[in-house]
Amino acid sequence: MSRAFTPKVITANRLLEGDAVWLTEDDRWSPDMAQAELIDDEAHAQIRLLHAQGQPDVVVGPYLVDAKPGDDGPLPTHFREAFRTRGPSNYAHGKQAEV
Amino acid sequence: MYVYNDFDEKFVRERTAQFRGQVARRIDGSLTEDEFKPLRLMNGLYLQLHAYMLRVAIPYGTLSSTQMDQLAYLAETYDKGYGHFTTRQNIQYNWPKLADVPDMLDALADVGMHAIQTSGNTIRNVTADHFAGAAADEIEDPRPVAELLRQWSTDHPEFQFLPRKFKIAITGSPNDRAVTRAHDIGLRMVRNDAGEPGFEVIVGGGLGRTPMVGKVLRDFLPKADLLPYVEAIVSVYNLLGRRDNKYKARIKITVHENGLDKIRELVDAKFEQIKAGFAGFDQQLLAQIEQHFAAPAFKQASTAGFEAAKAANPAFRSWSDTNLTAHKADGYAIVSVSIKKQGATPGDATADQMRVLAQLARDYGHDELRISHEQNVILPHVHKSDLPAVYAALREADLATANIGLISDIIACPGMDYCALATARSIPVAQEIATRFDELKLEHEIGPLKIKISGCINACGHHHVGHIGILGLDRAGVENYQITLGGDGTEDAVVGERAGPGFAYDEIVPAIERIVLAYLELRASDEETFLQAYRRVGMAPFKAALYPAQEDKANAA
Ligand code: SF4
Numbered sequence: 001m002s003r004a005f006t007p008k009v010i011t012a013n014r015l016l017e018g019d020a021v022w023l024t025e026d027d028r029w030s031p032d033m034a035q036a037e038l039i040d041d042e043a044h045a046q047i048r049l050l051h052a053q054g055q056p057d058v059v060v061g062p063y064l065v066d067a068k069p070g071d072d073g074p075l076p077t078h079f080r081e082a083f084r085t086r087g088p089s090n091y092a093h094g095k096q097a098e099v
Numbered sequence: 100m101y102v103y104n105d106f107d108e109k110f111v112r113e114r115t116a117q118f119r120g121q122v123a124r125r126i127d128g129s130l131t132e133d134e135f136k137p138l139r140l141m142n143g144l145y146l147q148l149h150a151y152m153l154r155v156a157i158p159y160g161t162l163s164s165t166q167m168d169q170l171a172y173l174a175e176t177y178d179k180g181y182g183h184f185t186t187r188q189n190i191q192y193n194w195p196k197l198a199d200v201p202d203m204l205d206a207l208a209d210v211g212m213h214a215i216q217t218s219g220n221t222i223r224n225v226t227a228d229h230f231a232g233a234a235a236d237e238i239e240d241p242r243p244v245a246e247l248l249r250q251w252s253t254d255h256p257e258f259q260f261l262p263r264k265f266k267i268a269i270t271g272s273p274n275d276r277a278v279t280r281a282h283d284i285g286l287r288m289v290r291n292d293a294g295e296p297g298f299e300v301i302v303g304g305g306l307g308r309t310p311m312v313g314k315v316l317r318d319f320l321p322k323a324d325l326l327p328y329v330e331a332i333v334s335v336y337n338l339l340g341r342r343d344n345k346y347k348a349r350i351k352i353t354v355h356e357n358g359l360d361k362i363r364e365l366v367d368a369k370f371e372q373i374k375a376g377f378a379g380f381d382q383q384l385l386a387q388i389e390q391h392f393a394a395p396a397f398k399q400a401s402t403a404g405f406e407a408a409k410a411a412n413p414a415f416r417s418w419s420d421t422n423l424t425a426h427k428a429d430g431y432a433i434v435s436v437s438i439k440k441q442g443a444t445p446g447d448a449t450a451d452q453m454r455v456l457a458q459l460a461r462d463y464g465h466d467e468l469r470i471s472h473e474q475n476v477i478l479p480h481v482h483k484s485d486l487p488a489v490y491a492a493l494r495e496a497d498l499a500t501a502n503i504g505l506i507s508d509i510i511a512c513p514g515m516d517y518c519a520l521a522t523a524r525s526i527p528v529a530q531e532i533a534t535r536f537d538e539l540k541l542e543h544e545i546g547p548l549k550i551k552i553s554g555c556i557n558a559c560g561h562h563h564v565g566h567i568g569i570l571g572l573d574r575a576g577v578e579n580y581q582i583t584l585g586g587d588g589t590e591d592a593v594v595g596e597r598a599g600p601g602f603a604y605d606e607i608v609p610a611i612e613r614i615v616l617a618y619l620e621l622r623a624s625d626e627e628t629f630l631q632a633y634r635r636v637g638m639a640p641f642k643a644a645l646y647p648a649q650e651d652k653a654n655a656a
Contacts, residue, residue: 016126016197018150057128060146078576080148080515083524087149088516090444090526093179093194094149 012059034073119201143214159227159245160188164457171453222252229471233479235425241271262340263348280592303354306558331369395465405483418501441537446474507533514554521554523571523578564588617644
């Protein structure tokens with residue numbers, strides 16, 4: 001039994017910086033999740049994941065993760081992914097400090 | 100203090116140079132991540148949620164002022180101005196860049212420190228009583244033995260690929276401040292009937308997914324037999340430990356599945372076989388190491404000024420009551436510096452704070468510092484006549500919080516604010532509990548109470564042995580916190596009992612408040628601590644306070 005495919009984005013950490021990044025439609029790695037490509041199709045998701053995995057000199061550990069459409073672009077659905085878009089909650093460090 | 104000899108120095112420098120080459124090859128693409136990951140982990144480098152993290156060992160929690168200054172330098176140069184002290188007496192840097200890590204390791208090697216074996220299925224940093232060498236109740240300073248174990252285990256060819264990670268803790272005092280019963284091997288110094296010092300050897304303790312209190316493998320091991328005996332235990336485990344299932348690979352499961360008697364039989368046989376091979380070499384080495392740990396030249400001075408300052412200054416008196424511990428030398432005290440001002444992140448110290456502490460160690464502390472598994476910094480040897488000056492300097496640096504052992508002295512692991520394995524946050528829960536009880540002005544009335552928080556089942560925050568333990572979980576995509584009560588990490592170690600269904604993020608602080616208020620209501624006297632009260636009355640009244648009017652509504656689990 002296969003479950004219905006839910007929309008996803010591809011995310012990873014950058015090799016040099018270690019920060020969280022998302023794969024965009026035009027093949028960039030963006031530190032802003034809103035710029036990520038929201039993938040609705042399972043076969044396309046696998047192709048994009050292979051593409052991401054083919055860049056070990058740029059990113060580490062790419063994976064597909066659930067996301068939902070938002071006004072400005074894809075949004076996280078799980079709190080872990082939400083934290084990755086912001087940074088830690090005890091200091092204004094990481095992305096929340098950079099934007 | 101132990102100072103690296105030529106061999107240690109050469110080994111650490113070589114490893115750093117190798118790692119520099121490995122990082123360069125990773126960056127230029129000649130190493131894949133699959134190839135590189137085990138290499139970086141061997142050097143303490145993790146990849147976390149927002150960045151890399153470098154974990155540096157502070158062997159048996161001991162630092163000199165020079166080393167502390169260097170940790171401050173790293174915090175400032177390669178991190179965001181702070182470092183995080185952990186329950187395993189390590190310091191973690193949360194924001195290094197990959198290309199900088201070899202320089203960080205070189206800077207550590209400059210002061211005789213490294214990040215080797217802070218990861219992987221090896222023998223990890225040997226932890227010790229943070230009052231070692233100073234405590235009034237101590238039989239002997241356990242750190243020479245800890246250093247012997249460090250040298251023996253570092254790069255030990257047989258023990259680089261154990262079934263799972265392996266943690267050893269040691270205390271030289273019968274009062275266990277090193278949680279020895281929650282380690283793979285715990286060593287607790289005791290005396291035999293003849294009054295000779297030796298070790299109670301505890302094996303198979305551990306927290307995590309399957310918490311277990313360690314069992315006594317030997318109630319008295321002569322000191323001279325220690326190294327071959329520990330090697331015998333690790334050898335037996337190396338062969339017998341399960342490699343088919345990561346969750347069953349720790350020695351606690353090996354002991355559980357094979358039985359203590361079988362393990363004892365195998366260890367004794369192995370010990371007999373290898374003992375002769377040590378040929379006293381370990382004892383010669385230990386004798387050399389012991390010279391590095393000679394007690395400082397304690398001074399003689401009047402303590403009248405200390406008593407007068409206590410009488411004159413209530414804040415100083417309050418701090419003295421909570422943050423000082425009895426020292427073995429006349430006129431001295433052990434100072435625990437809380438780096439957990441209410442609302443601060445447990446275990447974090449800024450570079451400036453580290454420098455102040457290093458300077459205090461130089462000026463008043465015989466150049467010694469310790470990091471406790473409870474994530475505070477210790478000045479182990481301060482003469483009482485210097486305490487008013489030390490206190491004034493700590494106040495100046497915002498480090499004079501009088502809360503050691505109290506409700507805001509919380510252990511919290513990094514949790515989902517940093518850790519890639521986390522299932523929920525732990526730091527903000529600790530911050531909010533500490534802030535709440537500070538607002539209520541109840542902290543001192545509540546008295547000794549240990550709250551420990553972990554952000555996942557791995558239990559780095561020791562929640563199972565907290566008087567109140569909090570475990571953060573992911574329940575259907577929402578943070579959920581499970582409470583355990585009655586845990587204890589001392590020589591009478593007990594794993595806490597689950598109170599019932601968990602609480603959502605915004606319910607956990609009020610839940611803790613209900614437990615504590617219930618305790619204040621039901622305690623027999625002001626002297627009865629939370630743990631004593633819990634042992635007397637059991638879970639029921641706390642459950643009633645936690646789940647008012649909905650005790651049977653089990654759906655929240
Ligand atoms: S207990 Fe879990 S969340 Fe906390 S530091 Fe350990 S692995 Fe990370």
